[in-house]
Amino acid sequence: MENCFGVKNFRTLLETRATLQDRRERFVFVILRNAIPLVGIFFLGWSAQNLIVLYFADTLGAMWALVTGLALNFPEAKAQTGFFERLNAWGTMLFVGAFLIAFMAIPLGMPLFIYLMLVQWDWRAALSDTEFVFGIVLIVVLSLVGMLRHYQIIERLTPDGSNVKHDFGILMTRWVIVLILIYLMGFVLGEWGAYVMVLGYLAATVASEIMPERFVNLFGRGDTKRGG
DSSP, rough: HHOOOOOOHHHHHHHHHHHHHHHHHHHHHHHHHHHHHHHHHHHHHHHHHHHHHHHHHHHHHHHHHHHHHHHHTSHHHHHHSSSSHHHHHHHHHHHHHHHHHHHHHHHHHHHHHHHHHHHTTTTHHHTOOOHHHHHHHHHHHHHHHHHHHHHHHHHHHHHHHHSHHHHHHHHHHHHHHHHHHHHIHHHHGGGGHHHHHHHHHHHHHHHHHHHHHHHTTTSSOOOOOOOO
């Protein structure tokens, strides 16, 4: 009996060590991955203003992927059996998803738009920057891939069992932090405010990946139960 308890405790110790090691490796990976934009800004001449615009576009793209992946699992879309009927249903849902996110982009993006106007950000110069254009293209591709991924996950788990609400809450909370920084420091610091926004966004990204449950409840408790 004593030997059995010893084996059980040993297994528990091994599982605990493996969990801690996994968390440590994940933490290091998340830090290194999000340090890349900082290296680009401070050592490679990347524009902090361009980068925060890309982060905003990425946030909208991720929201669109979630909303559209959910909409494509609505009974109205899945009830169609013919090819053209199904294609029409998919086209409608893609448009509805884009319309909803475009509507949300107004309140979410207006503070950033005002800030960019104050610092005289030149969108023509941004579009002439190869790295900026590549970033936009990459965001579009990743949004489409993310939408298909969310569609498959929601189809497997059902809308109620999926993580749509939880993931959308993380995206919203992450961008709300940027909005707070715009109001508190962005307008005051001028061009340097973009650096603060990038730092805030990266810090929020790290926190959301390492402590997702705590992060999503940062501005109030809610139902954050994740699906299987």
